[in-house]
Amino acid sequence: GAGVSQSPSNKVTEKGKDVELRCDPISGHTALYWYRQRLGQGLEFLIYFQGNSAPDKSGLPSDRFSAERTGESVSTLTIQRTQQEDSAVYLCASSFTSGYSGELFFGEGSRLTVL
Amino acid sequence: DQQVKQNSPSLSVQEGRISILNCDYTNSMFDYFLWYKKYPAEGPTFLISISSIKDKNEDGRFTVFLNKSAKHLSLHIVPSQPGDSAVYFCAASSNSNSGYALNFGKGTSLLVTP
Numbered sequence A: 001g002a003g004v005s006q007s008p009s010n011k012v013t014e015k016g017k018d019v020e021l022r023c024d025p026i027s028g029h030t031a032l033y034w035y036r037q038r039l040g041q042g043l044e045f046l047i048y049f050q051g052n053s054a055p056d057k058s059g060l061p062s063d064r065f066s067a068e069r070t071g072e073s074v075s076t077l078t079i080q081r082t083q084q085e086d087s088a089v090y091l092c093a094s095s096f097t098s099g100y101s102g103e104l105f106f107g108e109g110s111r112l113t114v115l
Numbered sequence B: 001d002q003q004v005k006q007n008s009p010s011l012s013v014q015e016g017r018i019s020i021l022n023c024d025y026t027n028s029m030f031d032y033f034l035w036y037k038k039y040p041a042e043g044p045t046f047l048i049s050i051s052s053i054k055d056k057n058e059d060g061r062f063t064v065f066l067n068k069s070a071k072h073l074s075l076h077i078v079p080s081q082p083g084d085s086a087v088y089f090c091a092a093s094s095n096s097n098s099g100y101a102l103n104f105g106k107g108t109s110l111l112v113t114p
Helices: none
Strands: A005-007 A010-013 A019-024 A031-037 A043-050 A065-069 A075-079 A088-095 A110-114 B010-014 B019-025 B032-038 B045-051 B056-059 B062-067 B072-077 B086-093 B108-113
Touching (some): A019 A088, A019 A110, B032 B062
Antiparallel strands (some): A019 A075, A031 A043, B032 B045, B086 B108
16 A cells, blocks of 8 residues: 555553554655554654664653664564553654654554553 | 643534634744644544744645744634544644654544534
8 A cells, every 4th residue: 555554453452461563654755653642642752763773762651662663664663561551542654754844644553452 | 741732622613614723832942833634543644834934834725823932823724614523633843853753732623513
């Protein structure tokens, strides 16, 4: 497809389990972002990748969260030992560059529910 | 702390009338502002933006106004249509952010009634 693709669209897990969320950015987009939206909240920045540069992890809420990206392709967000407060929609976005246009293209999100 | 604030969680407007969505920000370093629109079960989509060197940007039915002294911006939709019913997020960025990562408000849910 032409848009940002995320999987799974829905994930229900038990507290303490690990989860992995996947993002396929738009082809050619060098910048990739992960955000999350908890219920009633705005979009919260988590992590940013730009090409082969070291990612900016300043938004990750704890060391249980990590993300990887291979080159300018797929990214995975991993949450270890999930907690109930991790329940949220995790949104991936990509853009052509890290430039100033600000226009990010979002996927439909992965809804995570931690029981 | 919430640097971008949308204090109205919801707004209801009649079809054909003007919708005004408001947004306030606290970080004076922000110099680029955007509005995103989000339908249920979909990701946000870009709607309109404005640079801090301008005070108005218009695109069809959508106009964004920026008042830097008040750290306030607003989105005007005229005339409003039922298809405009969605959640609208205000976002801001600055060149001090990582890759111009956007700071988002909590969103305003707009309902346009026929």
